[in-house]
Amino acid sequence: MADDTDWKIMISFLDFEKPIAxxxxxxxxxxxxADGSDLDIESEIDKLAKxxxxxxxxxxxxxxxxxxxxxxxxxxxxxxxxxxxxxFTDFVAxxxxxxxxxxxxxxxxxxxxxxxxxxxxGHEKGHDTATRIKHNFGMAKPEGYRKAxxxxxxxxxxxxxxxxxxxxxGAFPGVEAEERGQSEAIARSTEACLALGVPMVAVxxxxxxxxxxxxxxxxxxxxxxxxxVYSVISPEGASSILWRxxxxxxxxxxxxxxxxxxxxxxxxxxxxxxxxxxxAHRDPTATARALADAVGRELDALGRLSxxxxxxxxxxxxxxxxxx
Amino acid sequence: MSWLDKVRNSIxxxxxxxxxxxxxxxxxxxxxxxxxxxxxxNLSVCPKCEHHGRIGAKxxxxxxxxxxxxxxxxxKVPENPLNFRDTKKYPDRLKAARATNPYPDxxxxxxxxxxxxxxxLGVQDFKFMGGSMGMAxxxxxxxxxxxxxxxxxxxxxxxxxxGARMQEGILSLMQxxxxxxxTRRLAAAGLPYIVVLTDPTTGGVTASYAMxxxxxxxxxxxxxxxxGQRVIQDTIREKLPDGFQRAExxxxxxxxxxxxxxxxxxxxxxxxxxYLARKEVA
Ligand SMILES: [Zn+2]
Numbered sequence: 286m287a288d289d290t291d292w293k294i295m296i297s298f299l300d301f302e303k304p305i306a307x308x309x310x311x312x313x314x315x316x317x318x319a320d321g322s323d324l325d326i327e328s329e330i331d332k333l334a335k336x337x338x339x340x341x342x343x344x345x346x347x348x349x350x351x352x353x354x355x356x357x358x359x360x361x362x363x364x365x366x367x368x369x370x371x372x373f374t375d376f377v378a379x380x381x382x383x384x385x386x387x388x389x390x391x392x393x394x395x396x397x398x399x400x401x402x403x404x405x406x407g408h409e410k411g412h413d414t415a416t417r418i419k420h421n422f423g424m425a426k427p428e429g430y431r432k433a434x435x436x437x438x439x440x441x442x443x444x445x446x447x448x449x450x451x452x453x454x455g456a457f458p459g460v461e462a463e464e465r466g467q468s469e470a471i472a473r474s475t476e477a478c479l480a481l482g483v484p485m486v487a488v489x490x491x492x493x494x495x496x497x498x499x500x501x502x503x504x505x506x507x508x509x510x511x512x513x514v515y516s517v518i519s520p521e522g523a524s525s526i527l528w529r530x531x532x533x534x535x536x537x538x539x540x541x542x543x544x545x546x547x548x549x550x551x552x553x554x555x556x557x558x559x560x561x562x563x564x565a566h567r568d569p570t571a572t573a574r575a576l577a578d579a580v581g582r583e584l585d586a587l588g589r590l591s592x593x594x595x596x597x598x599x600x601x602x603x604x605x606x607x608x609x
Numbered sequence: 610m611s612w613l614d615k616v617r618n619s620i621x622x623x624x625x626x627x628x629x630x631x632x633x634x635x636x637x638x639x640x641x642x643x644x645x646x647x648x649x650x651n652l653s654v655c656p657k658c659e660h661h662g663r664i665g666a667k668x669x670x671x672x673x674x675x676x677x678x679x680x681x682x683x684x685k686v687p688e689n690p691l692n693f694r695d696t697k698k699y700p701d702r703l704k705a706a707r708a709t710n711p712y713p714d715x716x717x718x719x720x721x722x723x724x725x726x727x728x729x730l731g732v733q734d735f736k737f738m739g740g741s742m743g744m745a746x747x748x749x750x751x752x753x754x755x756x757x758x759x760x761x762x763x764x765x766x767x768x769x770x771x772g773a774r775m776q777e778g779i780l781s782l783m784q785x786x787x788x789x790x791x792t793r794r795l796a797a798a799g800l801p802y803i804v805v806l807t808d809p810t811t812g813g814v815t816a817s818y819a820m821x822x823x824x825x826x827x828x829x830x831x832x833x834x835x836x837g838q839r840v841i842q843d844t845i846r847e848k849l850p851d852g853f854q855r856a857e858x859x860x861x862x863x864x865x866x867x868x869x870x871x872x873x874x875x876x877x878x879x880x881x882x883x884y885l886a887r888k889e890v891a
Contacts, residue, residue: 456816456835456836457844458835458837458840458841458844459836459841459844459845460841460845460849460850462835462836463834463835463836463841463853463854464862465862466862466863466864467816467834467835467836468815468816468819468820468833468835468864469820471816471817471835472785472789472816472817472818472819472820472821473820473821475785475786475816475817476792476821479786479789479790479793495773495813496782496785496812496813496816496817496835499782499783499785499786500816503785503786503789515779516778516779517773517775517777517778517779517781517782517813518775523695523775526775527695527696527775527776528695528696529696533695536695537695540691540693540694540695540778541691541693541775541778542691542778542779543778543779548779551690551780553779553780553783600790600793600794603783603786603787603789603790604751604787604790606744606747606780606783606784606787607686607743607744607745607748607777607780607783607784607787608686608748609684609685609686609687
């Protein structure tokens with residue numbers, strides 16, 4: 286994998302970043318011709334770089350819900366394996382549901398987060414063709430959720446807090462997933478979250494897609510990265526069902542209120558983890574650090590509650606949603 | 610709908626009752642022409658092919674509970690906190706659904722007895738916005754379970770839903786953990802939770818309370834699943850197996866305990882409640 290400092294250079298731009306991409310291309314062109322002796326070119330590069338940085342900042346300060354959806358799905362956005370590498374140490378991967386198989390769409394295991402021993406579980410989408418296929422694009426099957434249940438129960442047994450990183454378009458829609466009880470697996474995984482006698486913190490790091498996300502996100506504290514999204518159905522899905530056209534995804538994203546900022550307002554989540562200017566993919570290291578600090582703070586606060594209080598707090602948290 | 614429209618509609622439907630169109634219907638499965646009154650007297654099951662038609666909450670209560678049951682009030686929930694509109698405003702869709710349905714949302718509870726065994730029965734009505742699970746369904750489910758705990762009896766839910774109510778966005782999704790809190794509390798009280806899956810039960814409803822029963826019953830032929838068939842077909846690009854996501858298919862794959870004909874449903878529930886009901890403490 287490329288070093289994080291190279292990342293910036295190879296960044297792939299989103300549609301709405303086109304003016305920034307054009308500026309960056311112009312800067313790269315000038316850099317290629319300049320040898321450092323032409324002060325006019327140097328000052329022009331400097332000027333354009335400042336302009337580009339300014340545009341990036343203003344663009345990201347007012348992303349629309351649909352633009353945020355695209356940022357949340359950016360192929361270079363840090364994924365579970367990146368967080369594992371950047372902020373967790375001594376990871377011991379645990380595999381399999383003991384019933385059917387090992388589903389790499391959900392990764393889990395024992396890990397240490399800034400000195401805290403935890404059980405970490407999350408979706409992994411993969412970053413190139415081979416890994417995307419291996420991880421099934423982050424779309425878990427029943428065995429993935431049943432592995433998550435097994436690991437949560439183990440965490441509860443040994444007093445380890447649970448940290449989940451949510452990043453999925455949704456649970457896998459396939460024949461074999463239905464045959465093996467996708468619905469039951471998701472329902473039981475949600476139930477397992479609610480039964481935990483240890484602290485649980487969930488972070489939506491990219492896409493929080495429907496039941497496949499909530500199955501590992503029924504936590505004491507739910508956080509979202511600044512440009513992540515969380516919704517009951519994809520904007521494309523809502524567009525085709527409610528508007529009966531595939532072209533209204535942007536409207537659907539706005540109407541459904543999918544952003545971290547919207548969800549904090551609705552009290553569905555408890556906090557937002559800030560991303561670097563231009564999104565998590567422009568600085569995975571800084572993103573991961575901010576995430577580790579936020580999760581650590583929440584774990585320490587929850588650590589003061591008894592097991593019974595943790596269960597009660599989690600129950601009250603979800604019972605309150607939609608109650609007058 | 611205005612008052613005048615309502616009157617007009619009721620008059621026109623009365624008039625239509627006498628026309629042949631209103632007396633006869635075509636079975637949705639085998640196409641047989643059925644005399645509506647006979648079809649309904651047969652519990653809305655086609656006498657020719659045994660296709661189980663969709664029935665509403667009132668018909669379910671009458672079918673499964675002894676006479677003298679009480680319909681419980683539907684809890685009030687925040688109205689349209691997302692200020693949602695697609696091609697129509699969400700409050701307008703709600704209003705339209707309420708104008709044509711007897712109860713104010715898709716899930717209604719009644720307290721009564723099944724052949725003498727007391728129970729709270731929740732029924733989801735597909736006619737109300739596709740039975741979809743929003744805050745009102747979640748809150749009614751929790752209220753039904755709380756009533757069961759208060760009465761020290763079972764909670765039986767008859768499910769029917771196309772999934773989550775998209776017009777409530779994330780708030781509908783959050784009803785999955787919310788209802789699961791309720792099923793956990795029922796279990797902690799040692800009370801039975803029985804699920805009757807009817808046509809169709811899909812999406813977030815299936816992936817939460819509809820799959821957590823102590824006993825899972827399905828009506829014959831009912832479509833039950835997580836993902837929609839079109840979505841699956843778009844993903845795998847091959848033909849779906851015969852009977853895919855139907856009650857019998859789920860039974861064969863170990864996802865439900867039994868497939869029960871509508872005429873036997875009440876007796877089956879009564880037998881189960883007889884075994885599972887909390888023993889009175891002396
Ligand atoms: Zn028929």
